[in-house]
Amino acid sequence: MSGRRPRGPRPPGAHCHLAACFPDADTTTVWTGPAAGSPIEFSSFEHLARTAERGLFDFLLLAEGPRPREQQGPVHDRDVAGRPEPLTVLNALAAVTERLGLAATADTTFHEPFELARRLATLDHLSGGRAAWRVAASAHASTGENFRRGDYLERAERYPRAAEFIATARRLWDSWTPDGASQPFAHQGRHFDIAGEFTVPRPPQGHPVVIRTGRSGEARECAAATADVVLAPHGTLEAGRAFYADVKGRLAKYGRTAADLKIMPGVTVVLGDTAAEAQERAATIRRRLISPQRAVLVLERLWGVDLSAYDPDGPLPEFDPVADPRLTRDLARHGDAVATAGKLRALSKEKGLSIRQTVIETSARQSFIGTPEAVAAELAEFVREGAADGFVLVPQLTPDGLDEFVDRVVPLLQERGVFRTEYEGHTLRSHLGLPVPAGDGRTTPSPGT
Template sequence: MTVDQPRSLHLAAHFPGAGGPAAWSDSPVSSQIDFASFEHLARTAERGLFDFFFLAEGLRLREHKGLVHDLDVAGRPESITLLNALAAVTDRLGLAATVNVSFNEPYELARRLSSLDHLSSGRAGWNVVTSSDAFTGENFRRGGCPDRVDRYTRAAEFIATARELWDSWTPDGQPRPIFRSGQHFAVQGEFTVPRSPQGHPVVIQSGDSDEGREFAAAFADVAFTRHGTLDAGRAFYADVKARLAAYGRQPSDLKIMPGVTFVLGASDAEARERAAAIRHEQISPERALLVLEQVWGRDLSSYDPDGPLPEIDPEPDVLLTQGLTQTGDPLETAARWRELSRAKGLSIRQTVIEATTGQSFVGTARSIASAMADFVSQGAADGFLLVPHLTPGDLDEFVDEVVPLLQERGVFRTCYSGTTLRAHLGLAQPVWKG
């Protein structure tokens, strides 16, 4: 009789922006510009033997009702520049950046990512995102943005072009010219960077739409997702993994990693109290109204955040916040929030707190380790992208308290067995296509 071995899980650390989930005042290193902030979180992630460190991207400061309302991820240095610097102060940790394919060109970006892969000895990752946001497009020479229907076709051609560039050097170090002419890109010439240690940097994708899931199955090595329950996670996991076969891929070729938060306490009750206090701090009265206005598409500044939700319906075609991707139908969201508010007797602020809280592990270090292991063993994830509440020091607590318990359970590494991000993730080296 054989005993099933526990499934190993993967961990990554996200450096959030200044708005939203991050609280900076609790940390002695509290700047989203100072390199020390990024170095601290990256070194902590490497000490915890994480697979990779992840940076989001913002290409324009968001505006709400015509005024800049937060810095978010746009108020800090460019991501690949940061990761090249972090490559010098880390040894094994993967380094992944979000880069938008709607406002970049394949040759230039393939060169930057290949350079990062060389300088880090094979630790580069690329989170592929698209944009249908004309407001952001105003920062670029061609203005506007691709039509929504073209977003994924452009992204697919972008990745195919980048991979052709990465494969244009032979394994023995000889450059070969490429001649590619497609719907969106035409490239003719020679790539200036030899084939990098990983062959291709790891490709990451996030998106819950049907198009996004299909794109992940076709192109991605890692997929980020947001799901608030085990059942929702299992459904997403099963659906995306089932799509891989159509592209000649195995389930192990794609790692699914939900973005999650965590709150630790000496007891589960203490952790729940702490989590409630954190969310109360994150969603101030002013921010609660701002979030409500983003859904309603109306100026709601006259409403009391501690009062009931508006009786008026949203204006579905009005965007008061520029630079923010709207997800879901506003009328459906409003109906869901009203039902939640009525069922629990919640105010505007309380409703926003409860409705916008994503997947979070709350409890003692032991209960969180157990819950994470269960999530993976029950087919809801291959690992997790951790989003700390406090930046950058909050991850230290997880590394010191939860990681040893995951190792004790046999579901997390006790040392790095490889040197590249692909090795950490258990992904095969891309076969050179000559």
């Protein structure tokens, strides 16, 4: 049977959860070479999903891109192949996997609760209880042009809308009786005023698993209140422990325990037979990720002007970024553009870095670099020391970056007793050890199946 290994001793103490993220067309993954495949062909998704299930991973996460990224008008070269809709792909993957959780990123800014809750419930039924929803609240003004509502949702409104969206979706999932009868639902709030009857019986998991990010204080609070899994920013062991304690410490006020929420940083892994080889491979990947043209494009997004006349091997612009309101809204995640540009210039001058070298230094970040033994030990330490409950791996090389981790690191984690040797249940909630929500808003212990 897919995803099964010989039974071993039950892992004592801390247990590590693992997930994989289908590589996005960004500065994280190398999509070059004749064997790399395509980010829109089903074979690429199928290969990664089958590999993740072979490695006994909890779930596969697909990113979302409701609008191609643009650079002064033209679409980014890495987005020209297209960005498929995640739930459609995951419904297809449900047919070629048996145990792997299937997580879709979906935006609460431009979707509506009824249609998204219906699609997620459908995936949960088709997969036998393996659906998950990564909640996104779009920060891009240009995305709104693709939707009827249009325009842009200010930051102060994004989190309240997302919280109400999740609450409304859960009310819809709970609107059927235990014996399978549809009941009318109604919700009236600040962002949504809807009433009717839901078309899909209650999902096998009660509710699909809800995944959120938690970088800012506001995001952490929302995650503590509404999420089952938090995609934490990865950093040092000490920073991870502080983040872990902060988010878990917020749960009690919502009547939740530490076991009700899993914290899983997104990470990359570069392996080598020796530490030196791993470092050399990591440097090669960074150079492949950031081409000279790509380096200039990255700076253009921050500066807000055409920098094509600048030499990638030359110094950074001395002038400050342009205060373009539209660009500022689209790049909200960069914070203050002027301050960020100042930091980049200071780093460039301090280390004598060119434009390309500066971009490589600051954007092509890699989390764990070393031999399989060293990486397994470090991953286990993060879990043992209360810095993470597990990790979401983003393969840096396609198509076989995840295969290397599954073949070389997973067996070592199993030998350490911190990772499963077989799937014990069939649903994603059972993999994660999460409770099953009761229809009245309460929760019950997660079953083994």
